[in-house]
Amino acid sequence: MIPRIYIPGDSGALALGAEKVAKAIAAELAERGIEAKIVRNGSRGAYFLEPMVEVATANGRIAYGPVKPSDVKSLFDSGFLTGGHHKRWLGAPDKIPFLAKQTRLTFARCGVTDPLSLESYKKHGGLNGLTNALALTPAAIVAQVTESGLRGRGGAGFPTGIKWKTVLDTAGDRKYIVCNADEGDSGTFADRMIMEGDPFVLIEGMTIAGIAAGATKGFVYVRSEYPHAVAVMNKAVEVARKAGVLGASVLGSPYAFDMEIRVGAGAYVCGEETALLDSLEGKRGMVRAKPPLPAHKGLFGKPTVINNVISLASVPIIMDKGAAYYKDFGMGRSRGTIPIQIAGNVKYAGLFEAAFGMTLGEIVDEIGGGTATGRPVKAVQVGGPLGAYFPRALFDTPFDYEAFAAKDGLIGHAGIVVFDDTADMLKQARFAMEFCAIESCGKCTPCRIGSTRGVETIDRIVAGIEPEKNLALVTDLCNTMKFGSLCALGGFTPYPVMSSITHFPDDFKPAPVRVAAE
Amino acid sequence: MTMQPASTEITSRTVAIIQEMKGLEGPLLPILHGIQEEFGHVPKDALPVIAEALNISRAEVHGVVSFYHDYRSHPAGRHVLKLCQAESCQSMGSDAIAAKLKQLLGIGFHETTRDGSVTLEPVYCLGLCACSPAAMLDGEVIGRLDDEKLDEIVAEVRS
Numbered sequence: 001m002i003p004r005i006y007i008p009g010d011s012g013a014l015a016l017g018a019e020k021v022a023k024a025i026a027a028e029l030a031e032r033g034i035e036a037k038i039v040r041n042g043s044r045g046a047y048f049l050e051p052m053v054e055v056a057t058a059n060g061r062i063a064y065g066p067v068k069p070s071d072v073k074s075l076f077d078s079g080f081l082t083g084g085h086h087k088r089w090l091g092a093p094d095k096i097p098f099l100a101k102q103t104r105l106t107f108a109r110c111g112v113t114d115p116l117s118l119e120s121y122k123k124h125g126g127l128n129g130l131t132n133a134l135a136l137t138p139a140a141i142v143a144q145v146t147e148s149g150l151r152g153r154g155g156a157g158f159p160t161g162i163k164w165k166t167v168l169d170t171a172g173d174r175k176y177i178v179c180n181a182d183e184g185d186s187g188t189f190a191d192r193m194i195m196e197g198d199p200f201v202l203i204e205g206m207t208i209a210g211i212a213a214g215a216t217k218g219f220v221y222v223r224s225e226y227p228h229a230v231a232v233m234n235k236a237v238e239v240a241r242k243a244g245v246l247g248a249s250v251l252g253s254p255y256a257f258d259m260e261i262r263v264g265a266g267a268y269v270c271g272e273e274t275a276l277l278d279s280l281e282g283k284r285g286m287v288r289a290k291p292p293l294p295a296h297k298g299l300f301g302k303p304t305v306i307n308n309v310i311s312l313a314s315v316p317i318i319m320d321k322g323a324a325y326y327k328d329f330g331m332g333r334s335r336g337t338i339p340i341q342i343a344g345n346v347k348y349a350g351l352f353e354a355a356f357g358m359t360l361g362e363i364v365d366e367i368g369g370g371t372a373t374g375r376p377v378k379a380v381q382v383g384g385p386l387g388a389y390f391p392r393a394l395f396d397t398p399f400d401y402e403a404f405a406a407k408d409g410l411i412g413h414a415g416i417v418v419f420d421d422t423a424d425m426l427k428q429a430r431f432a433m434e435f436c437a438i439e440s441c442g443k444c445t446p447c448r449i450g451s452t453r454g455v456e457t458i459d460r461i462v463a464g465i466e467p468e469k470n471l472a473l474v475t476d477l478c479n480t481m482k483f484g485s486l487c488a489l490g491g492f493t494p495y496p497v498m499s500s501i502t503h504f505p506d507d508f509k510p511a512p513v514r515v516a517a518e
Numbered sequence: 519m520t521m522q523p524a525s526t527e528i529t530s531r532t533v534a535i536i537q538e539m540k541g542l543e544g545p546l547l548p549i550l551h552g553i554q555e556e557f558g559h560v561p562k563d564a565l566p567v568i569a570e571a572l573n574i575s576r577a578e579v580h581g582v583v584s585f586y587h588d589y590r591s592h593p594a595g596r597h598v599l600k601l602c603q604a605e606s607c608q609s610m611g612s613d614a615i616a617a618k619l620k621q622l623l624g625i626g627f628h629e630t631t632r633d634g635s636v637t638l639e640p641v642y643c644l645g646l647c648a649c650s651p652a653a654m655l656d657g658e659v660i661g662r663l664d665d666e667k668l669d670e671i672v673a674e675v676r677s
Contacts, residue, residue, distance in 0.1 A: 015646050015661030047648035186604030189645040217543075224588055225600075225644050227657050260542075263551060265586035268642060282546030282572075284585040300543065343647030344609035350648050372610070381605055385642075415647065419609045431608070435642065441585075 002037050003081045006054040006061070008111065009040035010196050011228045012189065017068065018051035024072040025053070032076060042197015044111030045351030046098045054093060057083040063093040098348055098367070103329060105337045106314045107190075107353045110197035116235055118243050121200045127245070129316030133208045134253045141212035142168055145315060147323035149335025153190075154180055154271075154308030155383065155412040155488070157334075157401040160315075163305055166295035167213040170303040175215035177206050178280065178299055178306040181222040181229070182264050182271040185384025187343040187415030190351060191309035195222065195229035198313075199236035200245075203259070205312035207250055208319055210257040213305050218259035220309075221276050224266055233261045268439035272487045273306045275441055286441045287487040308413070310339060329355035334400040342368045344381075344417035354399075361395030364418055375420035379428075379504065383412025385435050386492035388499035389419075389428065408499065410492070425504035429474075430458040432496035436489060447490025450481045454497070467510040475501065525563045531556055532564040536571045546572065546582055550589055559590035595630040595637040597675040600654040603640040606647035615651050615663050616640075622672050636675040 007022045008014075022038065029036050043050060052065030053075075062083035064075060071088055078086040090096055093111075104110075113120040121127070133141050146161025167175060179202065183191040194202055206218045222230050237259060240246045248256045262280060264270050270279045274288035277299050298304020314336065318326045327335045334356035340363055341351050347369035364370070364380055371377055379389040388409035390397065397407050404411045419428075433454035440447045454477055460470045478494035485491040501508055535552040539545045549568060553560050560583050569576045583589045601619060603612055620626055623638060630637040646652035649661030655671060 011644075011659050012646055012648055012661065015649050015652060015659040045648075050649075183645060184643055186606045186643045187647045188643075189647055192645040225641060225654070228659075262544075262547065264588075265547060265551070266588035266641075267586050279547065280544050282544040282582065284582055341647065344606040344650060385605060415606075417606045417609055417647065423609065428605070428608075431605070435604075439642075 002035055004037045004039055004056040005081070006039045006041045006056075008043045008051060009115070009228070010043035010050075010111075011192060011226070012047050013043050013050040013052070014228070016047070016050045016066065020069045021051045021053065021067050021072065024069040028072050028076050034081070036081065039114045041113065042110045042115050043193060044093060044099055045107065045193060046096060046348070047350040048098075048348050049090065049096070052090070052093070055081055055083065057081075059083065060092055063090040063096065064088040065090055098350065098352070101367070102353050103337050103355055104353050105317045105326065105329070106201070106310060107194070107198070107339055107351065108317070109201065110193055113198065115197055115199055115232055116239060118200060118239055118245070121198075125320060126200055126316070127204060127251070129319030130204050130208055130245070130251065133211055133319045134251060134255070138168055138212045138214060141208060141319070144323045145212070145318060148318045148326040149323075149330070149333070150311065150314055150318060150326065151334070151401065152308055153310035153314070153338070153413065155185075155410065157411075160307060160311050163295055163307070164209065164213050166293065167215070167303045167305045170296055172214075172303040174217070174300075174302050175213055176299045176302055176304040177209045177213065177215045177218040177259075178277065178294075178304055179206055179218065179220040179309055179312055180271065180273060180276055180306055181220050181226075181309045182276060183226075183309070183413065184223060184268040184271045185386075185413050185415050187381065187384060187417040188341050188413045189343075190339040190341055190414070192226050192229050193351060194309055194313050195226070196232050199233050200240065201313045201316055202233075202309055203236060203240050203245065205315040206259060207246065207257045208315050209305055209307065209312060211250070211255050213303075215303075215305065216256045216258070218257065219280055219299070220259065220261050221264060221270070221280055222261060223264045223270075230261060230263055237261060267441075268435075269441045269487075269489055272489060275487070277304065277306070284441070286443050287489075289486060310413075331355075331357035331398065331400055332402055334402070338399065338411070338414050340399065341413075341415040342418070343415060345371045345373055345420050346418040347372050356400050357398050359395060360390060360397050360399065360416075361392075363399065363416065364395065368418060371418060371420040373420050373422075375422065377418055378421040378423050379419045379425065379500075381417045381419070381428075381496065382415075383410045383495075384415055385432060386410075386488060386495055387412050387415075388495040389425065389503060390499070391503040393503070408502075409495065425500040425507040426458065426462065429497045429500040429508075430455060430462075432493050432500075433458060436493040440489060444484070444486040444490060446481045446484035447486070447493075450477055450485075450490060451493060453477060454481075454493075461508060461510075464510045467508075471501065471508060528557070528561050528563045529567050532567045533571070536568060540571065546579070550583060554589060558593045562591070595634050595675075597636040597656055598639065599636055599671065599675065600639045600641040600644070602642070602644050602646070602650070602652045604643040606643070607651040610650040612651040612663075615668065618665070619668055619672075622668065623675075
C-alpha cells in the first residue's frame with residue numbers, strides 16, 4: 001500500500017505555513033525515493049496544532065503537529081510514515097482532547113476526507129441524505145427539517161423548515177436557493193472551513209433545499225476575502241456536475257438542480273440577506289425593507305430560500321439520520337449542534353462543534369484554556385462585531401439562542417473573541433460605532449448618521465468634555481439605532497456599545513479618574 | 519509610473535469581458551471583477567461601455583463600483599497587503615502591528631509607496647481568527663504576525 005499523507009490545504013493551516021511543510025515533505029519523499037500520496041485535506045479545526053500532518057497507518061491515522069518545515073527530515077528519520085514517535089507526535093487525531101470532546105455532526109468529515117473526492121465523501125456517509133430526500137415528497141422533506149428544530153446558523157435563529165415551507169407554498173415560475181457565505185463577522189470561520197474542507201456537504205444541503213422548495217437554481221455568495229474557499233467550491237461544483245449530483249437529473253431523479261459560485265466585493269452589509277440579494281442582482285448592496293420576505297419576493301423578485309452555509313450543511317445529516325437524531329442534541333429551543341469558533345486572545349483557538357448548552361465559561365476556560373497571553377480574561381465578544389461583550393460575571397450563560405438574548409446578547413454565527421485585561425472597552429465601543437459607519441449601506445438614517453455621531457460622542461467622552469452628559473447621549477443614540485434601523489447592522493451595533501458601558505463602567509470614566517484608578 | 523492603457527484598448531478588452539459574462543443572471547459584479555482582474559482597477563473609460571451593454575445608466579454602474587470596497591479607481595502597487603483590523607486581531611495586538619507596518623513602509627492605510635511597490639489596506643476579517651493577528655499579501659494568507667514576519671513581508675514587497 002502506498003502511504004497516504006494528509007496535509008491541510010485550509011486557509012488557516014496555510015496561514016501557519018502548511019504550504020511550506022507540504023513542499024518540504026514532497027521534496028523529502030523525492031530525495032528518499034519514497035512513493036506516497038499527499039492528500040490536501042481540510043482542517044479539523046484545532047488551529048493551535050496546525051499545520052497538523054496526518055499519516056494513514058495500519059492502526060489508523062496518526063497526527064503530528066504543529067509541524068514546521070525544519071521538522072520534516074527528522075519526521076522521516078523517526079519513521080512517521082508508519083506512525084513512529086517524534087516530538088511532534090500527537091497520536092490518533094480523534095483522541096486529541098480538543099477533538100475528542102466534540103460532537104461532530106455538521107463537521108464530521110471536515111479535515112478527515114479529501115475535499116474534492118466525491119468517492120471519499122460517499123465513503124464517509126456523503127449523499128445518504130440526498131438519496132433519502134429523493135424518496136420523499138418535498139413536503140415530507142420540509143417536515144423533517146422543521147421537526148429537527150434546525151434554526152438559522154447565520155445568527156437570526158429563524159427555523160429553517162418554516163422558511164423552506166413558505167417558499168414551497170409560494171407559487172413561482174422560478175425559485176432560488178441562495179447560500180449566504182458572506183461570513184464577515186470577526187471571530188468566525190466555520191463557513192470557510194466547510195467550504196474548504198467539505199464542500200460537497202454544502203452542495204448536498206443546497207440540492208436537498210432545492211428539491212424541498214421547488215427551486216432549480218442555487219447561488220453561493222462567498223466573500224472576496226475567501227479566495228481559497230471560492231476556488232474549492234468552484235472545483236467541487238464541477239466535480240458534482242460531472243458525477244450527476246448537479247444537473248438536469250439529480251442522481252438520476254426527475255429533479256433538476258444546478259448552482260453557481262458568486263464572489264462578493266468587500267461589503268460587510270452584504271451578509272444581511274436582502275442586501276446580499278441586491279448584490280447578487282448586480283446592484284449596490286442596499287438593505288431592502290421587509291415585507292416582502294425573500295421567501296415571497298427574493299432574488300430577481302422570485303421566491304427564494306436564503307440560508308447560511310452551516311444551516312444548509314447541517315441538512316444532509318438530518319436527512320441521513322433523521323430529525324429525532326438531530327433534535328436529541330441541544331437544550332430548550334436550540335436543537336442540534338453548533339460549531340463554536342473560539343478565537344482571539346485564547347490559548348486553544350479553533351472550531352469546537354458541540355450540542356447547545358455548554359456555558360460560556362466552559363468554552364473559554366476549559367476548552368479554550370484561557371488567554372494566549374496568560375493574562376486574566378476581561379471580556380468575551382460573542383457573535384461578531386454586532387455581538388455583546390460578556391464579562392466573567394456572565395460566564396454561567398449557557399450557549400443557547402434564548403439564554404444569550406436574556407442577557408442582552410446574541411450567539412450570532414457562534415464566534416467568540418476573547419480579550420485579556422489590557423483591553424480598553426471604551427476603545428472597543430468606539431470601534432463598534434466606527435465599523436458601523438464604514439460598513440453602513442446608507443439606506444436608513446439611524447445607522448448611517450447615528451454611527452458617525454456615535455464615534456464623535458465617544459470621542460468627546462475620551463476628551464473629558466461633559467462625560468456624563470455624553471454617555472447619556474450615547475445610550476439614547478443606541479436606543480434610537482436599535483429600534484429605528486432597517487437591519488441588524490445599525491440595529492445590533494448598540495449591543496457591543498451598551499454591553500461595554502454596562503459591564504465595564506470603569507473604562508468610561510473621565511480620563512483623570514481613569515489614570516488615578518490605575 | 520504605471521502606464522494607463524489607451525481608451526480604445528480599454529474598450530475592446532472590456533467588451534470581450536462583457537461578452538463572456540453577459541449571459542449570467544445578474545452579471546454586473548462578475549463583469550467588474552473580470553475588469554479589475556484584467557486592468558488591476560476599474561478604469562473610468564470602462565463604465566460607459568458596461569452601461570451601454572447592460573442597458574443601465576452610467577450613474578448606476580458608477581454607483582455600484584463606488585459602493586464596494588474591493589473596486590479600485592486607480593491601479594494598486596505591485597503588491598497589495600491587507601492587514602486585518604477586526605476584533606479578533608485587535609485582541610492580539612493588531613493596532614501595534616499596523617503602527618509598526620505603517621512606519622516600516624512609510625505609508626498609511628489606503629496608500630501606495632512612492633516607488634509603487636506596495637499598497638496597504640485594512641481588512642475587516644480574513645476568517646483567520648484562530649491565528650490572529652492576520653494579513654493577506656497578494657492573496658496569500660499569513661497568520662500569527664510578529665516582528666519577524668513583518669520584516670519578511672517588508673523584505674518581500676521591497677524586492
